Amino acid sequence: MIIVMKNNCTKQDVENVIAVLKEHGLGANLSTGSQKTIVGVLGDKTKLSDVNLELMDGVEKCVPIMSSYKLASRDMVPEGRTVNVGGEIIGANQLCMIAGPCAVESEEQMMQAAAGVKAAGAKFLRGGAYKPRTSPYSFQGIEEDGLKILRKAADAYGLKAVTEITDHDLIPVAEPYCDMFQIGARNMQNFRLLREVGRTKKPVLLKRGIANTIEEWLDAAEYIMSEGNYNVVLCERGIRTFETATRNTLDVSAIPVVRERSCLPIIVDPSHAAGKAAYIESLSLAAVAAGADGLIIEVHPNPKKALSDAAQQLTPKAYAELFGKVRAVAEAIGRTI
Numbered sequence: 001m002i003i004v005m006k007n008n009c010t011k012q013d014v015e016n017v018i019a020v021l022k023e024h025g026l027g028a029n030l031s032t033g034s035q036k037t038i039v040g041v042l043g044d045k046t047k048l049s050d051v052n053l054e055l056m057d058g059v060e061k062c063v064p065i066m067s068s069y070k071l072a073s074r075d076m077v078p079e080g081r082t083v084n085v086g087g088e089i090i091g092a093n094q095l096c097m098i099a100g101p102c103a104v105e106s107e108e109q110m111m112q113a114a115a116g117v118k119a120a121g122a123k124f125l126r127g128g129a130y131k132p133r134t135s136p137y138s139f140q141g142i143e144e145d146g147l148k149i150l151r152k153a154a155d156a157y158g159l160k161a162v163t164e165i166t167d168h169d170l171i172p173v174a175e176p177y178c179d180m181f182q183i184g185a186r187n188m189q190n191f192r193l194l195r196e197v198g199r200t201k202k203p204v205l206l207k208r209g210i211a212n213t214i215e216e217w218l219d220a221a222e223y224i225m226s227e228g229n230y231n232v233v234l235c236e237r238g239i240r241t242f243e244t245a246t247r248n249t250l251d252v253s254a255i256p257v258v259r260e261r262s263c264l265p266i267i268v269d270p271s272h273a274a275g276k277a278a279y280i281e282s283l284s285l286a287a288v289a290a291g292a293d294g295l296i297i298e299v300h301p302n303p304k305k306a307l308s309d310a311a312q313q314l315t316p317k318a319y320a321e322l323f324g325k326v327r328a329v330a331e332a333i334g335r336t337i
Contacts, residue, residue: 001045002075003053005037006060013058014039020056024048029071033079040065040076067261069218071225072232077263083231085203086160086179088123090233091265095335096294097326098124098162098267099319101301102309103131103139104146110153112301116316118157120323121337125150125159126296129174130166131308132186139307147177154179162205162296168196175202185209185237185272188220198227205233205296207269210240214254218262234258234266235296236287238273247275247312250283255290267294271312277303280314281322288329295326 003017017039018028027042041048045064053062065075074080082091090096099117104110104127114125129146131139142149147163154161164182165174174181180203187193188209197204204224208217221232236255238248250273258266270283284295300306300313314322327337 001041001062001064003039003041003062004060005039005058007036009037009058013056017053017056017059020051020053021048024051029076031077031079033077036078038076038078040070042070067218068215069222069262071230072218072221072262072264074259074261074263079263080259081230081263081265083203083233083265085124085231088160090203090267091293093335094293095288095326095330095337096124096233096265096267097122097323097337098126098294098296099299100124100126100162101128101306102271102298102313103128103141103307104149105142105307107149107152109301110149111156113299113316114153114157114159116301117299117319118159120316120320121327122319122323123160124162124180124296125154125157126162126182126298127153128164128308130164130170132164132166132184133308144173147174151177165193165197168193171196171200175200179203180205180233182235183207188212188217191223194220194223195227198224198229201229201231203231203233204229205235205267207235207237208239208251208254210238210248212239214257214261218258218264221262221264232264233293234262234264235269236266236273236292237269246273246279248273250274250287252286252290255287255292259291265293267296268292269296271296271298271309271314275312277312277314277318280312281325284322284326285329288326288335289333291333297322 029040131141160179241249268287303313
């Protein structure tokens, strides 16, 4: 349930409402927007059976949240949340650009990739140190050595580091080296992992599972937020359908649906959706036009020699050319990069 405060309510009115909630063993999430102040009720609202909140000073109305994802709901924060990653903002009018290779392979590779994406205009560097692969015989990443290289490359070029963690035991290992955790599609419903990253308060990029509904995806975000970490960014990366022309099918419709239902920023991964470098530009422009808050794109200094996902990685030159086109579309719809 959310409590919508009147436009002329005082700070004391809001504090009184929160105090009543706490007296009844409930939590409160305060959202102060330009139009309305909203207090989100966290917990079992039946505990309020003996009090009529709508009779309190400053309260306009109480509105139930029918969805299972309370904190991730648009009702909770009508103006939408933003996520601060080391000073870089994801959400609002800012378009977030994350780029880098699928996997960290060597220091030379990462330095070249970082230089390329920085020159293009990106502010985030991605790179996988732990690679969950379909086949146990595929390249699995160079683990902590990869994290060290990622951090070094990101620092060298003033970029924020984004990397995937695949198990809750890896959180203390990866945390010192990255600015943002990524939860991959295969782990979207790894609830132990979601709860543990929720306890870290470090920003989280949560990818949609290949066969999960939007509601299941938002419920997964709720697991993180229920532990106190509201710094969650959603990532649409394509879902599995009957179509085989692309690696996955990019669900562009998920962008407006999420923006309607959820307060969380949403970015798009056209690389994993396409599976082919030739399609990345079209999917990227479509995603931005549809309202995505950013893009995460795989960029490798020599894609043909990449140890994983070679077919879907752009060269730094191709990424720079794409960046210019993305900027044009962003500016046309009132976004900045």
